[in-house]
Amino acid sequence: MIYLTQLIYIHEGQQDIxxxxxxxxxxxxxxxxxxxxxxxxxxxxxVIAGELESPYEVHLVSFPSQAAFDGFKQDKERERFLHLKDASVRKVVLIQGMSL
Structure with a gap:
């Protein structure tokens, strides 16, 4: 099992997109x-303390394997809408980990 945490920063005013x-x-x-x-x-x-700016959203997701995550990233339906992500997201910090 892999775990992914995304800190998502969006362009001002692009929440709907x-x-x-x-x-x-x-x-x-x-x-x-x-x-x-x-x-x-x-x-x-x-935010109590830290050096990072506060993200718009934080997502924690899990996949059973790296291959499953790779399949999600390369999904054709998802790829058709990446222009929306590109137009609205300024930056993503992706942190990958596992359960201990």
């Missing part, structure tokens, strides 16, 4: 045995 992409991408997780474990949208004042 980002949500359109998520409406397509998130349901595709099931096709690759992926699970959305957490989807958090932190608000101002919730």
């Amino acid at each position: 980002f949500h359109q992409f998520e409406d397509v991408a998130l349901p595709l997780l099931d096709k690759y045995q992926g699970k959305l474990l957490l989807r958090i949208r932190p608000s101002q004042g919730q």
Whole structure:
């Protein structure tokens, strides 16, 4: 099992476009045995300390294998809507890990 945490930073005012992409991408997780474990949208004042700016959203997802994650990333339906992600997302920090 692999775990992926995404810190997602979007362009100002592009929330609706980002949500359109998520409406397509998130349901595709099931096709690759992926699970959305957490989807958090932190608000101002919730960060106690740190050097990073607060992201628009934090996603924690799991996949049974790297191959399953790779399949999700290369999914043709998801690829058709990547222009929405490109238009709305400024930066993503991806942290990959495993359960200990």
